[in-house]
Amino acid sequence: MSSSELHPVCLPPHVTTWQKLNHRLREIFFPDDPLHIFKDQSWRRKLVLAFQYVFPILRWAPHYSLSLFRSDLIAGLTIASLAIPQGISYAKLANLQPIIGLYSSFVPPIVYSVLGSSRHIGIGPVSVASLVMGTMLDGEVSHSNKKDLYLELAFTSTLFAGLFQASLGIFRLGFIIDFLSKATLIGFMAGAAVIVSLQQLKGLLGITHFTSDMELIPVLESVFNSIKEWKWETIVMGFCFLIFLLVARFISTRKPRLFWVSAAAPLTSVILSSLLIFLLKSKLKHVSIIGHLPKGVNPTSENKLYFHGPHLQLAIKTGIITGILSLTEGIAVGRTFASLHNYQVDGNKEMIAIGFMNIVGCCFSCYVTTGSFSRSAVNYNAGAKTIFSNIVMAATVLVTLLFLMPLFHYTPDFVLAAIIITAVVGLVDYKAALRLWKLDKLDFVACCCSFFGVLFISVQIGLAIAVGVSVFKIILHVTRPNTVVLGNIPGTQIFRSLNHYENATRVPSFLILSIESPIFFANSLYLQERISRWVRGEENRIRENNERALKCVILDMTAVTAIDTSGIDAISELKKNMDKRSLQLALVNLVGTVMEKLHQSKTLDSFRSKGLYLTVGEAVDDLSSSWKHWP
């Protein structure tokens, strides 16, 4: 350690409360500075940019070329072949008529392609949101007994989902979805996948009477209580198609080049199974099939929205939960593919796009849609270049709706069940769960909570518990922060944790502590007690080893990035305490805001002489040299 010149510790420049508030609000709501593109532009240019900002289609449409179109056409047709059977299946998952799933693959993609900024996303219904909507609505209104009311509630939930999503975006509250951490979602998705798969046993085993509950135990009871309803033809054919689909999926995950195998497999299965049932219809009478589907484009449904009556609250709740779940998937999909191709997707703007898509959708007989992982992956692998591939998909779905609906008459339920199972199997990401266990036990606990919560209690409570665990993790970290004893790394002015760096050595007469958290009401008492305990421990150690007596406690405040009034009191209490023990207390590297508050509360005054330093090294040098002069 070399003694060197002392550098002054100064207060940060004065900032008014209004400026602080302004800065704070800006960081909370506009962290990405969304208006930076408008800076230093002419008025005319600003107008063009504003239009492009609201309608991202204006950015790429003028430069659209034939070669881009060729790529988009192929991708669009590929995802259409996936979208049609998926749409039918997922609508069944939400307890809706299969045709609603096709409607939902037509209008929303067109709306999104005008408003959205992702280029590779594939829009449509998704399994988790469908499942949650199905469960929540069916819990209060039976889809089989009150068909019309159920449909009305589904559209109304979609409206509220859209309104909720759009308003999150408009009020820039997008960070709320960050509270569904990845760990929570891994558990939730896996739980939902298990439940969805078990529910599909109804179709796969040919059971006619089945529970409408969603939890593990009633579903399993229902499966085994109706053993005599099981139909062997359905079982045999169902499992054959399931194995076919799973093999196709396996091939595609192993060789991404062969993405078309899994993309085409569902439609192939639908065609093959429908043909089979049609040809053997005399022999396979009791295999349950889709039946008649109306031809024609989406009927309007704004008169089917439900605004008065006892179930309004249910619709709002379902809307918010499906809205937040589908938003999470949509935003994650958008971000994933944007980062692969190095372009920006503005989270809040995406929320507005997805929200509007659902608001428009619910007026055209669509239910909740979002950016789907499976469709987007196929879209991307099939070489989509712009969001135009979604318009191609929508056009293909339109052709199907207008002319091809009768072909689905004989499509059996078991093949839809097999398609759903194949789709949700990918949601069980046990490798990610293992990684959580390896890296962060508390994240793993949050993951387990949401998994078992969904499986045994209910979707909403499972999610609530998992969010609670995640928030608790933050609170716990703040309530019981680490305090670390620092030592000098020989030959330097560097001070690091004695535990971490084995070459770090204690400085005689000094106890140097680093506080690793802001000081808040939740930890101010703990830190006071903990620091007293460190001092006590150090004094005992010194006594045992017959070392030089402790003279000074230095607190490295680098990580104390904020302080509240309880924290301020804790510091002045600590100072008094140390004075009573005749120990010097020095604060090192106070962060601007913390320093300001300590100054305003006059706590800093008692540290003015020999109590404030810029670095630990300077504190040690200055204090020990002052002892030499005045022994």
Add this chain to the structure above:
Amino acid sequence: MSSSELHPVCLPPHVTTWQKLNHRLREIFFPDDPLHIFKDQSWRRKLVLAFQYVFPILRWAPHYSLSLFRSDLIAGLTIASLAIPQGISYAKLANLQPIIGLYSSFVPPIVYSVLGSSRHIGIGPVSVASLVMGTMLDGEVSHSNKKDLYLELAFTSTLFAGLFQASLGIFRLGFIIDFLSKATLIGFMAGAAVIVSLQQLKGLLGITHFTSDMELIPVLESVFNSIKEWKWETIVMGFCFLIFLLVARFISTRKPRLFWVSAAAPLTSVILSSLLIFLLKSKLKHVSIIGHLPKGVNPTSENKLYFHGPHLQLAIKTGIITGILSLTEGIAVGRTFASLHNYQVDGNKEMIAIGFMNIVGCCFSCYVTTGSFSRSAVNYNAGAKTIFSNIVMAATVLVTLLFLMPLFHYTPDFVLAAIIITAVVGLVDYKAALRLWKLDKLDFVACCCSFFGVLFISVQIGLAIAVGVSVFKIILHVTRPNTVVLGNIPGTQIFRSLNHYENATRVPSFLILSIESPIFFANSLYLQERISRWVRGEENRIRENNERALKCVILDMTAVTAIDTSGIDAISELKKNMDKRSLQLALVNLVGTVMEKLHQSKTLDSFRSKGLYLTVGEAVDDLSSSWKHWP
């Protein structure tokens, strides 16, 4: 800046999951290491210490002397003169018979003096807990119509309060009460004081029909709707005594030497007013008085506990809320006087003492008691040396119970109202609220929330909102952490915030950012975006000023004291992002646990060469010298 030798960054020594968990749990539940006194002691000594640990009375009783006794006797008689009128008044606040208040000033102080470790505390009923119990119970069971049930519920709530308090102490969950931050309590106390004072208008104005609601609006309505019930004699006498008490209080707060003025004033008022009413009883017939009080010591009440029936939940809820509120006051009182006299009060042990005192109390017709601020202050000022002064007080109360009860027959209600108002006026601490406003705006918001919540909604909801705001403050700090650009302080290896230290200068080609928070799921996306924005901003600035191009981003991770899986992903995402922009990314001063997790997740591997440094200075030196060699 001088180039110097590079110091290696190493991983912290390996610690098993079990050791980590052990350490973590120890820090959560035993931060004060309560068993350290038993270390290195003989078995016999350990036994003695254990007894002294459980019964602190054994510590001071053997050394008790006559001079201590003289001090305690005076203090005990002084607090008794305060305790008797206060007990009667607070019992009325809880809608209980006045005698219950005296019972509660007899048994609990004796129990506490055996188990408690504070020397200056004064035990008895307190205004806030009395008010809350009165409000909560009366909301469901009317104290006037169902007197017996009400009393049973009061004792049962006391039992649950005691059980809750004791179990918080036994399971070492005492930190839960830290979540009622000082800011919250300032607002809550002030709100409660306003409500209590308004409620006392009943007694002070002589109103007979009064609302049992507790919120501001119904109380005010009740006061003004019953103008014709106002009685001028009561009003005149009531306000005279109120002014007398307030003046006495004012004198004592100005001159702490004259503490006995405010201590004796309540009893003086009671005696004077009772005498007045007794002498003029023919003329002042409709002044409401206490009436007959039974003589005799506390009757047992364990047969009055209520364990079955529809109101059990109410009793539990009331018990928990009054328990937590009285605990907060009791612990704060104990700590305040302990720190004045430089002795330790173990929070968890105090909780057990207060809890047991209430458990025993509820079997002897006592309701919730705790360490009271006013009694303790008088006790301390009157020169109490040990907790024995409480035994003296209890003895005095016993004498009163046995012989002096008839004297209170003519005590008028208005004097009790005046005593209560004088006691709660001190709870409105507007100076503390102003200090909150000055120092921490968010603390002030929490304070206002609890104040207005109590005033306009209800006690429970007011408290819940305030705790919510306090927790939200923590979450907000973590969700939107600061990122600060660092610059070099010329002539040193020190790097500090450019905003804070005006002499700090940017290092050409480097962007040095300090991240001021752990990286969690709640901020990982924000930090990624914010860092990208810093880079964009820096590149624009460089372009405008024609400076040397940006080559490297250095993240000072000193304040990143924890990281979860989302945070790990954010770091590796950021690394990829910087690679794409051909910028180097270096991490400086990783904290042990963070480093370990980054290592386990293999994220650290991509930082091995020229990406990990011990200090910012070394990073800058090493990276810039490496560019010189390979231009």
